[in-house]
Amino acid sequence: MNTTARNAAPPLLSRIRFRDAGTVLGLILICAIFAVLTPTFLTVPNLLNILQQSSINACIALGMTLVIISGGIDLSVGPVAALSAVLGAAMMVAGVPVPLAILAAIAIGVACGFLNGALIAWGGLQPFIVTLGGLSLYRALALIYTGGTPIFGLPAEFRAFTNGNMMGIPNPVLIVAVLAVSAWVVLNKTPLGEYFMAVGGNPEAARVAGVPVTLTKLSAYMISGAMASVAALILIGRLGAAEPTLGTLWELDAIAAxxxxxxxxxxxxxxxxxxxxxxxxxxxxxxxxxxxxxQAFYQLLATGIIIIVAMLIDRATSGKQG
Structure with missing residues (x-):
């Protein structure tokens, strides 16, 4: 497996870099257009605002990327975030120390990811079906626990951290930067990253080559659950409340990104x-x-067009490289 992976690495690496360059050019083009159309777009406060607003989706999308690379999909990230949020918020309001409540909320996300991964890896079920079921299950648990009402009264120190900044950079952006670097290291510098690629590329060949396919899938979904919990904590810190309906359609934004x-x-x-x-x-x-x-309707239209164009570009570049 090592020899095959080594021989396949250069064309794969060049293809990934080609796509990354194209994505950056797309971002530059969008920024240039809006810079012409609205003079406030390229101001520092607005650019920081974009990064802060993108931080929640980035948390979800980082975990989703690892799941997608490993050949799966996770449609339950929004409800997992909601369940983590309401349970974590309830612990904080009840007087549990903030750091312990944060760890517990993340552990809830990991547990939900483990359940998804176990049903897929051990149960042999399709990721789409399992996580679609999880979407309803975790949302229902959040609604049942709260009775459908938000949880208010989050500690001031928790809100101060999520709304604070370091040298002018919002803390959520810094959190995402740390998570992104960690995910990059896992994907590119560890055996687990190689396992994600191998299992996503050909699970049967990976199994024959000695890759722990079951544990690899479990790891991907557990990481996805943890990232969803972090995103939820960032949001409830900004809002000052945890709602059981939090995270609606987050999975679609993450898949799109x-x-x-x-x-x-x-x-x-x-x-x-x-x-x-x-x-x-x-x-x-x-x-x-x-x-x-x-209007928001046209924003959805523009988002859909960009996703379709990205898929067409991916298909075209894959054909050229492959």
Missing amino acids: AAIGGASLMGGRGSIFGTLIGCIILGALRNGLTLMNV
């Missing part, structure tokens, strides 16, 4: 850097259209 960034929905290929640029593209697009007072 990963796809725009070059991740193949067939598995075996993806880029952490590309996913981050994909998140910023979506954030910049929505921000620019909002500054221009464009």
Whole structure:
């Protein structure tokens, strides 16, 4: 397996870099257009606002990218975030120390990811079906636990951290930067990253080559659950409340960002850097259209067009490289 992977690495690497460069050019083009149409777009406060608004989707999308690379999909990230948020918020309000409540909320996300991964890896069920069921299950648990009402009264120190900044850079952006670097290291510098690629590319060949396919799938979904929990904590810190309906359609934004960034929905290929640029593209697009007072309906239209174009580009570049 090592020899095969080594021989396949250069063309795969060049393809990923080609897609990353194209994604960056797309971001530059979008920024240039909005810079002409609205003078406030390229101001430092607005650019920081775009990064901060993109941080929640980036957390989700980083985990989603690893799941997609490993050949899966996770439609339950929004409800997992909601369940983590309400349980974590309830612990904080009840007087549990903030650091312990944060760890517990992330552990809930990991547990949900483990359940998804176990049903897929051990149960042999399709990721789409399992996580679609999880979407309803985790949302229902969040609604049942709260009775459908938000949880208020989050500690001031927790809100101060999530809304704070370091040298002018919002803390959520710094958190995403740390998570992105960690995900990049895992994907590109560890055996687990090689396993994600191998399992996503050809699970049976990976199994024959000695890759722990079951543990690899479990790891991907557990990381995805943890990232969803972090995103939820960032949001409830900004809002000051945890709602059981939090995270609606987050899974679609995350999949869109990963796809725009070059991740193949067939598995075996993806880029952490590309996913981050994909998140910023979506954030910049929505921000620019909002500054221009464009209705939300047209923002959805523009987002859909960008996703379709990204898929067409992916198909075209894959054909050239392959």
